[in-house]
Amino acid sequence: MVNITIDHIINSLDPTKVDPWTDEAKSVWVPIIAYWIYSISFHFMMKAEIPFFEKYRIHTSEDMAKRNRVTFPRVLAMVASQQVIQCILGLIVITPPDDPAAVLRKQDALLTHLAGHIHTILTLGLPATKNTATLAASMAFGLYNYVWPCVQFFVAMVIMDAHQYFLHRLFHINKFLYKHIHSHHHRLYVPYSFGALYNHPVEGFLLDTLGATIAFELTGMSPKLGMLFFSFSNMKTVDDHCGYSFPWDPLQYFFGNNVVYHDIHHQPYGIKKNFSQPYFTFWDWLLDTQYTGPVKSSKIASKQQ
Numbered sequence: 001m002v003n004i005t006i007d008h009i010i011n012s013l014d015p016t017k018v019d020p021w022t023d024e025a026k027s028v029w030v031p032i033i034a035y036w037i038y039s040i041s042f043h044f045m046m047k048a049e050i051p052f053f054e055k056y057r058i059h060t061s062e063d064m065a066k067r068n069r070v071t072f073p074r075v076l077a078m079v080a081s082q083q084v085i086q087c088i089l090g091l092i093v094i095t096p097p098d099d100p101a102a103v104l105r106k107q108d109a110l111l112t113h114l115a116g117h118i119h120t121i122l123t124l125g126l127p128a129t130k131n132t133a134t135l136a137a138s139m140a141f142g143l144y145n146y147v148w149p150c151v152q153f154f155v156a157m158v159i160m161d162a163h164q165y166f167l168h169r170l171f172h173i174n175k176f177l178y179k180h181i182h183s184h185h186h187r188l189y190v191p192y193s194f195g196a197l198y199n200h201p202v203e204g205f206l207l208d209t210l211g212a213t214i215a216f217e218l219t220g221m222s223p224k225l226g227m228l229f230f231s232f233s234n235m236k237t238v239d240d241h242c243g244y245s246f247p248w249d250p251l252q253y254f255f256g257n258n259v260v261y262h263d264i265h266h267q268p269y270g271i272k273k274n275f276s277q278p279y280f281t282f283w284d285w286l287l288d289t290q291y292t293g294p295v296k297s298s299k300i301a302s303k304q305q
Contacts, residue, residue: 022097023223028090031230032083035197038235042193042242056244058263059190064243069187075198078184082197082204089209097223107144115140149225156215156229157279163211165283169275171203191241191266197234208237236278256281264291 018025045053049061119128119136126132171182181200188195197204212233216226239251240262252258257276264270273291276284284290 018091023227024094024097025091027223027227027230028087028094030227031234032087034231035083035234035238038238039193039196042238042244046192046243053244056246058243058245058259064190064192067189069189070184070198072194075188075194078199078201079194079197082199082201085201085205086209094223111137111140111144114144118143149222152219152221152225153229156219156221159215159218160211160233161276161279161283163214164207164278165276167207167211168277169289171207172272172275186266186271188241189266189268191243191263193238193242196237196241233278240278255279264295269293 020026020029046057046061115133115137118139119133122132122136168182171177181203184200185195185198185203188198197208199207212230216229221229236251236255239249240257240259242259243263245258245260246252252260257278257280261274261281262277265274270291270293273289274281274284275289276282281290
């Protein structure tokens with residue numbers, strides 16, 4: 001449990017007392033850098049209008065200028081202000097890194113304990129030899145350092161999806177919440193990369209910041225894994241709003257909840273469907289909120305075939 005005091009807040013916001021290179025600190029600012037780098041790459045691609053990339057574009061520049069109800073500078077300003085708030089909150093709640101020696105002792109104890117259980121299982125079918133012990137130690141190392149983090153990462157994705165689906169759906173069902181909060185995001189009828197995190201500040205906190213934090217805490221991720229998870233989530237959200245349906249893009253190829261799927265939600269005919277984000281579509285499928293009607297944009301329809 002985080003113990004936040006006035007002194008802790010003052011020290012956290014004092015740049016001379018914060019080491020930006022700890023995993024705890026990087027879990028705050030690296031995801032923001034990832035968002036800007038990935039968004040800028042799509043922005044320059046869109047401005048350059050390179051023919052090779054334009055054939056994968058969902059909407060035209062003219063459509064974007066005509067239909068969107070918020071200016072590009074306004075989007076950047078809102079995103080930047082939210083990220084400043086996220087940084088401040090992050091610096092307040094993060095705790096100093098644990099003593100490296102204590103961390104290593106804890107890891108060694110866990111690995112020894114896990115290797116002992118694996119060795120017991122192995123000896124049920126194999127003779128207890130030095131090789132068996134070595135194999136058990138290697139398996140414990142692999143499970144602890146590779147398999148378990150992958151499980152944590154996947155479970156965090158599922159948790160974040162559940163959080164965002166039900167809250168996102170509530171923002172649409174409740175007229176007050178939609179009018180005063182979520183409608184800001186839907187001023188973008190033609191989404192683009194920077195608009196991925198263009199939200200009302202309340203929504204940005206509840207949907208994105210809180211959702212990612214809950215997933216992080218419930219899975220017990222390390223700060224380094226949390227940094228990767230937050231960065232990946234930001235990049236996935238940017239990709240879902242980028243406006244390009246690339247067949248080679250792994251974030252679009254391996255996830256059904258991709259740029260085409262989410263673009264439908266931004267259109268008037270699909271605004272009450274496709275609430276799932278940012279990874280999977282099973283909540284829409286389970287609760288019958290997946291859009292199955294005709295797609296009224298020929299460019300989008302061609303991407304679904």
